[in-house]
Amino acid sequence: DAGITQSPRHKVTETGTPVTLRCHQTENHRYMYWYRQDPGHGLRLIHYSYGVKDTDKGEVSDGYSVSRSKTEDFLLTLESATSSQTSVYFCATDNGGEQYFGPGTRLTVT
Amino acid sequence: GENVEQHPSTLSVQEGDSAVIKCTYSDSASNYFPWYKQELGKGPQLIIDIRSNVGEKKDQRIAVTLNKTAKHFSLHITETQPEDSAVYFCAAGNTGFQKLVFGTGTRLLVSP
Numbered sequence: 164d165a166g167i168t169q170s171p172r173h174k175v176t177e178t179g180t181p182v183t184l185r186c187h188q189t190e191n192h193r194y195m196y197w198y199r200q201d202p203g204h205g206l207r208l209i210h211y212s213y214g215v216k217d218t219d220k221g222e223v224s225d226g227y228s229v230s231r232s233k234t235e236d237f238l239l240t241l242e243s244a245t246s247s248q249t250s251v252y253f254c255a256t257d258n259g260g261e262q263y264f265g266p267g268t269r270l271t272v273t
Numbered sequence: 274g275e276n277v278e279q280h281p282s283t284l285s286v287q288e289g290d291s292a293v294i295k296c297t298y299s300d301s302a303s304n305y306f307p308w309y310k311q312e313l314g315k316g317p318q319l320i321i322d323i324r325s326n327v328g329e330k331k332d333q334r335i336a337v338t339l340n341k342t343a344k345h346f347s348l349h350i351t352e353t354q355p356e357d358s359a360v361y362f363c364a365a366g367n368t369g370f371q372k373l374v375f376g377t378g379t380r381l382l383v384s385p
Contacts (some may be wrong), residue, residue: 166303169317205362205375206317221372222274253316260307261307262371264316 166190167265169254175271184243184268186254194257195237196221197229199250200267206253213236244272275300277365279376286353287384296363297304297345303365306339306346307373311360320361322375324368353383 166189176182186195194213198206208221210229218229226248228240241248249272254265276299286292294307298306304325320362323330323337325348331339334353350357360380366373 203377205377206364206373207375208372211372222374257371259368260320261322262373263319264309265315266316 166262167254167256169204169252169265169268171268172266174271175273176244177184177262177273178229178245179207179243182270182272184239184242184271185267186237186239188235188254188257190263191234192256192258193234195231196255196262197227197237198255199205199223200253201250208253209239215236241270244270244273250271275307275365275374276304277363277374277376279363281379282377283380284384285382285384287354290383292315292350292353292357292381294348294363294381295345295359296347296365296376296378297364297381298374300365301341302346303367305366305368306337307364307366308335308337308348309362309364310353311362311378313359317362339347350381355383355385357381358377358383370378 170185188196196211197209207223212218212231231236252268255262279296280319286315310320311317323339334351336349360378362378363376
């Protein structure tokens with residue numbers, strides 16, 4: 164897992180509440196990514212970071228924001244969760260080579 | 274932008290048989306093609322990758338082939354074993370900073 168942890172691993176929340184997912188890496192990789200995984204869609208890129216405080220939008224960024232204040236941490240925030248954001252969220256890192264994934268966070272929005 | 278299509282969506286084989294999963298991509302600028310294996314409840318794990326300057330790469334029972342002209346690449350697993358059962362994803366992107374685009378996955382079931 165290339166030293167990637169995600170927290171929490173499971174979360175149930177109500178529609179309209181804010182949610183923050185955390186990704187922590189110990190590999191000192193420059194690049195970090197957030198994906199969501201849904202049946203029939205594979206993995207889709209939400210946001211990515213190419214350095215501290217440097218982030219950009221991916222394919223499905225609406226309703227999500229990110230922050231990266233340290234090399235090792237990349238936070239994904241749902242400002243006001245909706246049922247369509249029920250999914251499994253994966254963090255990934257790379258250093259210009261292979262991309263490695265964390266164990267995932269299963270988020271359910273009721 | 275890039276679009277990756279993956280077939281088949283499910284594949285059932287007998288132990289010892291070979292399995293082939295195929296992907297096509299749309300962006301001729303893509304030059305990096307990894308394959309990931311995902312077991313139930315876990316994150317995707319990189320199993321093999323290929324870059325556009327190579328036509329084929331092999332690692333024990335796993336091989337990947339790339340046809341840049343036709344824009345397709347394939348994963349070949351020989352002598353399949355029950356532990357090969359998982360969901361496999363192909364992806365396309367660029368070396369260096371990678372904004373990978375993934376296929377929709379193939380569920381491989383290897384029966385003893």
